[in-house]
Amino acid sequence: GDESSFLAPVKFVKPCKTSAEHIALMKGRGLAFADEAFALHWLETAGYFRLTGYGLHFRERDASGELTENFIPGKRFEDLVKLYESDRHLRLLILDAVERFEVAFRTRLNNTMAAKHGPHWFMNDALFSKKAGPDGKLLFDHSEFLEAAKKHQQTPFIKKYLATYDDPPYPPCWMLAETITFGTWSRAYGMLVDNQDQKPVSDAFRLSVREMASFSQAITDLGNKCDHQSRVWDSHFGSGPRKKGNLSKAISDNSRLYAQIAALVYCLWTAEPDNRWLDRLGELIDSYPGTSLGLMGFPSDWEERLLSLRDNATGRGGSSEAPSGPKPV
Secondary structure (H helix, E strand, O other): OOHHHHOOOOOOOOOOOOHHHHHHHHHHOOOEOOOHHHHHHHHHHOOHHHHHHOOHHHEEEOOOOOEEEEEOOOOEHHHHHHHHHHHHHHHHHHHHHHHHHHHHHHHHHHHHHHHHHOOOHHHOHHHEOOOEOOOOOEOOOOHHHHHHHHHOOOOHHHHHHHHHOOOOOOOOHHHHOOOOOHHHHHHHHHOEOOHHHHHHHHHHOOOOHHHHHHHHHHHHHHHHHHHOOOOOOOOEOOOOOOOOOOOOOOOOOOOEHHHHHHHHHHHHHHHOOOOOHHHHHHHHHHHOOOOOOHHHOOOOOHHHHHHOOHHHHHOOOOOOOOOOOOOOO
16 A cells, blocks of 8 residues: 555644744844844844745755755844845846837737637637647646636727627637737747747748747746746756747856846847846846845856847847837837
8 A cells, every 4th residue: 555644643832932032043143233223123124034934045055065054153133134135126027028028018919819710819729739638637728818818808998899799709819919828829839730830920030930939938948037026046847949940049047037037138138139238137136236146047247148049030130239219228
């Protein structure tokens, strides 16, 4: 039989601690506090569990390399908060770029598909692959579009459509684009049966179809992490962008934040060639000098590597001249 069935259940018995007790606990483990009132405020507003996640890299390791509960001598609670704040600002900056990419991607996808298959292309089950995952479930089911349309029936423009038209019973794709999560559009693109339905979108981003599918999924995962206020700076990502092709000289490990940003900034340049988002990223990193670029997967020459992507993304053929006119941010 299954040996686990003979194991006694393990009960969670840790008591809830007050913020003052958490301060005492961290002090006992070697973390310094310059201002306990400041610490109390942060513990009350952000929470002990959330904040101490940022302190993992402040802890000592034992002889076997395992993390201990003790903090490295000299580390302060204020350093932990500074790291927390840098991650928050990084998430906000990433979300700005993710939004621009998502709007450009879903617009190009819907324009392509609506021109070829009509404004209600998403209703055509035959357009999508029936490939299933290990659990036997379809990797993409077009009914996600239909369920989302039902869910948003009270959205004003959808409500107006339903009050005006009976056939088809769902609004056109450009209306759904304003209500459905980007992950649905990304997976729908990846599961289109006909490569010729995918190619106009990937061509617009100067990517291969395989790159486009992997980039959009990687950016979806990155955006979801930022949307849910999860720690992003030292994260590992399961869905990394494809390393072969346009990113081959810029990245080596596609599981860290740097690789996701490489895919994001490449796509952003194709949609907005003169954007200055990379400058803003550099300014943010410079403003938090204590943040470890290594833990983010950034190589020492990260700016040069990312800038090397711009010519392919914009199709400007190697021009290093700064764009004239207003400077988009």
